Amino acid sequence: MKITKDLYQGSLALLTDFYQLTMAYAYWKSGKTEQEAVFNLFFRKNPFQGGFTIAAGLDYVIDYCRNFKYDQNDLDYLRNMKGKSGEPMFEDAFINYLGDMKFSCDIDAVEEGTVVFPNTPLIRVKGPLVQCQLLETPLLNILNFQTLIATKAARITLAAGGEDVLEFGLRRAQGIDGALAASRAAYIGGCSSTSNVMAGKLFGIPVSGTHAHSWIMSFDTELEAFEAYAEAMPDNCVFLVDTYDTYTGLLNAIKVGKKLQERGKQMVGVRIDSGDLAYYSNMAREMLDSAGFHEAKVVASNDLDEYLVFSLKVQEASINVWGIGTKLVTAYDQPALGAVYKLAAIKDQQGNWEPKLKVSQQTIKINIPGFQNVRRYYRKGVASADMIFLEDQQNEEKGPLIIDPIDPTKRKKIDIGLESELLLKPIFRHGEKVYARPEIHEIKNRTKANLERFDKAHKRLVNPHIYPVGLEESLFNLKTNLVLKAKNQ
Numbered sequence: 001m002k003i004t005k006d007l008y009q010g011s012l013a014l015l016t017d018f019y020q021l022t023m024a025y026a027y028w029k030s031g032k033t034e035q036e037a038v039f040n041l042f043f044r045k046n047p048f049q050g051g052f053t054i055a056a057g058l059d060y061v062i063d064y065c066r067n068f069k070y071d072q073n074d075l076d077y078l079r080n081m082k083g084k085s086g087e088p089m090f091e092d093a094f095i096n097y098l099g100d101m102k103f104s105c106d107i108d109a110v111e112e113g114t115v116v117f118p119n120t121p122l123i124r125v126k127g128p129l130v131q132c133q134l135l136e137t138p139l140l141n142i143l144n145f146q147t148l149i150a151t152k153a154a155r156i157t158l159a160a161g162g163e164d165v166l167e168f169g170l171r172r173a174q175g176i177d178g179a180l181a182a183s184r185a186a187y188i189g190g191c192s193s194t195s196n197v198m199a200g201k202l203f204g205i206p207v208s209g210t211h212a213h214s215w216i217m218s219f220d221t222e223l224e225a226f227e228a229y230a231e232a233m234p235d236n237c238v239f240l241v242d243t244y245d246t247y248t249g250l251l252n253a254i255k256v257g258k259k260l261q262e263r264g265k266q267m268v269g270v271r272i273d274s275g276d277l278a279y280y281s282n283m284a285r286e287m288l289d290s291a292g293f294h295e296a297k298v299v300a301s302n303d304l305d306e307y308l309v310f311s312l313k314v315q316e317a318s319i320n321v322w323g324i325g326t327k328l329v330t331a332y333d334q335p336a337l338g339a340v341y342k343l344a345a346i347k348d349q350q351g352n353w354e355p356k357l358k359v360s361q362q363t364i365k366i367n368i369p370g371f372q373n374v375r376r377y378y379r380k381g382v383a384s385a386d387m388i389f390l391e392d393q394q395n396e397e398k399g400p401l402i403i404d405p406i407d408p409t410k411r412k413k414i415d416i417g418l419e420s421e422l423l424l425k426p427i428f429r430h431g432e433k434v435y436a437r438p439e440i441h442e443i444k445n446r447t448k449a450n451l452e453r454f455d456k457a458h459k460r461l462v463n464p465h466i467y468p469v470g471l472e473e474s475l476f477n478l479k480t481n482l483v484l485k486a487k488n489q
C-alpha cells in the first residue's frame, strides 16, 4: 500500500498548486516573504440553493498547519525541477529557505459545526506573506469539501426530523481520501454512523451495517440466509427483505425474529432497498406491529437524498432509519462549495494595515477588505444577524448598522444590548496552537445546537429565507471608497 502510506504519513507540504511555489519564489526574490499579510477564506453562496452552511474541516487544517514542513524528499523534488531552458526552476538558496521555514502564522477560525453564511470569513490567516500564500490551496481543499458534505448531511438529517441517518457512501465516494473526509463531515453534519470502518477507526465515529443481497443469494432460500445470519450475529439483525419478494421477505424476517426472541434476543429491524419505499415501509410496519415487533426498525435505502426523505415523510412512510450513500458523500447536486481565499490587508513599511481589494465587474466577486471579524447577534436566543466588522473598530455600545455587501440598499439596525458572540476563535498564535481540539461528538452536538438557534425559515430545503449578513458601517464605507478609488485608477 505504498500510495496510501505515502499520502497519509509523508509530508503534505507539496499538496498545493504549483503557482503557490512560483509566487513563493518570486516573493523571496523580491524580498517580500516576511511582509505581514492577512487572508480570509469565505464562500459566496450557500450550497444546494439552501439557506445555511455548516463549517467543517478545521481539525484537518490544524493538523496540516502543525505539520507544515518541507521534508528532505520534498526539497529534493523541488531542487530537481527544471525550467524550459533546462536550468533549475528554483535557486538552491530558496530551497534552503523553504527547508528552514517554520509555520508562524496567527489563525482565527469559525469552529467546526457552526452555522455559517456567505461572505463571512471561515478562516483568517495572518502572518508572513509567503506562508499565508502557501496555505491557500490546502486550506481550500480541506474546507471546501468537508463544509459541503457537512451541509448536505445537515439538510438530510433535518429532513429526517431527527431520525437516524446512516452514511453508506464509501463505495461511491470520490476516492479514498474523499470517502474518509466525507464520512467525517457527514457525522459532523448530523449522520449517526458510517459504514466506513476506517473512518470509524480514524475519527472515532460509530460504525454500523446490515448485510447485502449477496448474503441472501449465497443460500438456497432467503429463510436459511436469515437464520444463518441470526446465528452468527444475534444482536445485529437487520434483515434485508427485498431480494426476491418484499412481502415474503417480511414474513421470513418475522419468523427468524421470533426464533431470536426465544433465545432472548431482539431483531433490530428490516431493510428495504428497492421498490416504492412508502408502500413497502408501511407494509413492513403493519406486519412487524401485528407480530408484536413494535420496537423493530424499518431501514430504507436506495438513492435517497434530502428531497426524497422529505417526500417520503409527506407520504407518511413508516421509515425510522435512513441509509444514504452516493447523493450524500458526492454532494450529488453541487459537487463543490466554491470557497475562495483572498488577501484582505497587508502591512506597509510603517507597520500600518493597508486594506486590499480585488475589483470585479461582478459585485459579488469584490472581496471585503481589511482585518475582519464576525459577530453573531441573538434576539431571545434566536440568531438574528451576522455583522462583519473591522476588528480594530469594535463599537459595541453604538448599536451598529449593517449593510448587505451585495445590495447596499438592504440595511439592518442592530439593537443595543443584544446577546452576541464573536465567530472567529483563536486557533494559532505565532504558529503555536492555542485551541483545544474538541472531540468529534462535541462538534456534531455543536451542529445540532447551532441549527436549533436558527429560525425554521432559513432551514427549509427550497427557497429559504435569507439570513441577514452585513458589513458594519465603517467597513462598508471603507469598501465603497476603495472600489470607487480602484475604478478611477
Ligand SMILES: Nc1ncnc2c1ncn2[C@@H]1O[C@H](COP(=O)(O)OP(=O)(O)OP(=O)(O)O)[C@@H](O)[C@H]1O
Pocket: 273, 274, 275, 276, 277, 278, 279, 301, 302, 303, 304, 308, 311, 312, 315
Ligand atoms: N414512495 C416513493 N416516493 C418517491 N420516491 C421513491 C419512493 N419509493 C422509492 N423512491 C425512489 O425512487 C427511485 C427508484 O429507483 P429505481 O428506479 O432504481 O427502482 P428500484 O426500486 O431501485 O429498482 P431495482 O429493484 O432495480 O433496484 C429511488 O431513488 C428510490 O429512492
Ligand SMILES: O=P(O)(O)OC[C@H]1O[C@H](OP(=O)(O)OP(=O)(O)O)[C@H](O)[C@@H]1O
Pocket: 168, 169, 171, 172, 273, 301, 302, 303, 304, 323, 324, 325, 326, 327
Ligand atoms: O443508494 P445509496 O444512497 O448510494 O446507498 C447505498 C446503496 O448501496 C447498496 O447497494 P448498491 O447500490 O451497491 O447495489 P443495489 O443498488 O444494486 O442494491 C445499498 O443497498 C444501497 O442501496
Ligand SMILES: O=C(O)c1cccnc1
Pocket: 168, 169, 195, 208, 209, 210, 211, 212, 301, 323, 325
Ligand atoms: O450496511 C449496509 O446496509 C450498507 C452499507 C453500505 C452500502 N449499502 C448498505
Ligand SMILES: [Mg+2]
Pocket: 302, 303
Ligand atoms: Mg443502488
